[in-house]
Amino acid sequence: MAKEQDKGEDEGDQRTSDPMVNRTEVYSNLPRIELRQLRYFLAVAEELNFTRAAEKMGIAQPPLSQQIMNLEHQLKVKLFTRSRRQVSLTPEGDAFIVYARRIINNTQIAAELVGAITRGENGPLSIGAVFSSIYTVIPQLIEVFASRFPKVRLHLQEMIIAQQVTALREDRIDVGILRGPIPEPDLETLSLLEERFVAVVPKTHPLAGEAQLSVEHLIDQPMIRVIPSVNRNYSRQMFSVLEDLGKPINIVHEVSDTHTLLGLVSSGLGLSIVPESLNVIHTDRLRYIPLGETTPTTSIQLAWKPSSPSKTLPRLLEVARELRDRSSGFS
DSSP, X not given: OHHHHHHHXXXXXXXXXXXXXHHHHHHHHSOOXXXXXXHHHHHHHHHSOHHHHHHHHTSOHHHHHHHHHHHHHHHTSOOEEXXXXXXXXXXXXXXXXXHHHHHHHHHHHHHHHHHXXXXXXXXXXXXXEOGGGGGTHHHHHHHHHHHHOTXXXXXXXXXXXXXXXHHHHTTSOSEEEEEEOOOOTTXXXXXXXXXXXXXXXXXXXXXXXXXXXXXXXXXXXXXXXEOOOSOHHHHHHHHHHHHTTTSOOOEEXXXXXXXXXXXXXXXXXXXXEEEGGGGGOOOTTEEEEOBSSOOOOEEXXXXXXXXXXXXXXHHHHHHHHHHHHSSSOOO
16 A cells, blocks of 8 residues: 555656646636736726726726626735725735736737737848858848848848758748849749959969950969859859850869858969959959950849748848839949
8 A cells, every 4th residue: 555655646746747737737726817807907096986997998887896806806805995985905906006017018018029020020030141142232131121120130141052042941041142043933032133243363363463354364274163053053154254265164173152262262273253242352362353255144132932931021022122123222
């Protein structure tokens, strides 16, 4: 019998140690207070008159009095001392005012918060971005967006194009800022900026002093390029002016991102062709030189899933379209 009793006590201990069980028991023992009861209580506490409080709340006095009585029954205390001449708060009622106001205020705050999230004015927004966009569209886009929606929590991370496409499909980011166009029919895109390509050479290279370069200058040079990944178009566009000559290109290094490409060029390991906006990255080791030939342009786009559940994403797209359509556009 002792063993059975010990076993029962152990099982009882296990049940009471379960936080979900304990929480359920606490909830089941809470007073069943309604928000309207708290509002009626505060009205009476402020007016110290049931008739005026009922008028203030827009109801008849008997229902208001009944709700106060129900509240007192739930709390198992008297909140007011009533007489024919006056109504006054009991010590319990006076103490309860602070908590009643706090509950009403927190309820209002919660309602405003979820409403703001639904309207896309609050909540998180996760953004993936290619390296070059940090110097072009992101400063303007984020500045305007953050000024209009300061409660949105932005999470911005640098990602190459292939990583962004995967992250969008897996709902790990809400929107990508990448080089387009991308051949992904399950994603929607919005073009923000079109720009030309320029040559980038080490400052110690013999061509670094030229004001303008021809593709004939580059065709025999050691070249560094971004590995063709999801956006093969971007990689092809970078070197299409060289490929059009019909001569083999001397590719000495391939990299996964533009940041690494610039690092190798600055180290003197080769030359490359990059979007013009990268010339804002000034170092002692690089020189950006315009090309004499007309080159294809490259675009920076927003990309997202049409089925994205994000409420803040439409707000970002709204700001992006507005900035794109301005006379100055993104610059």
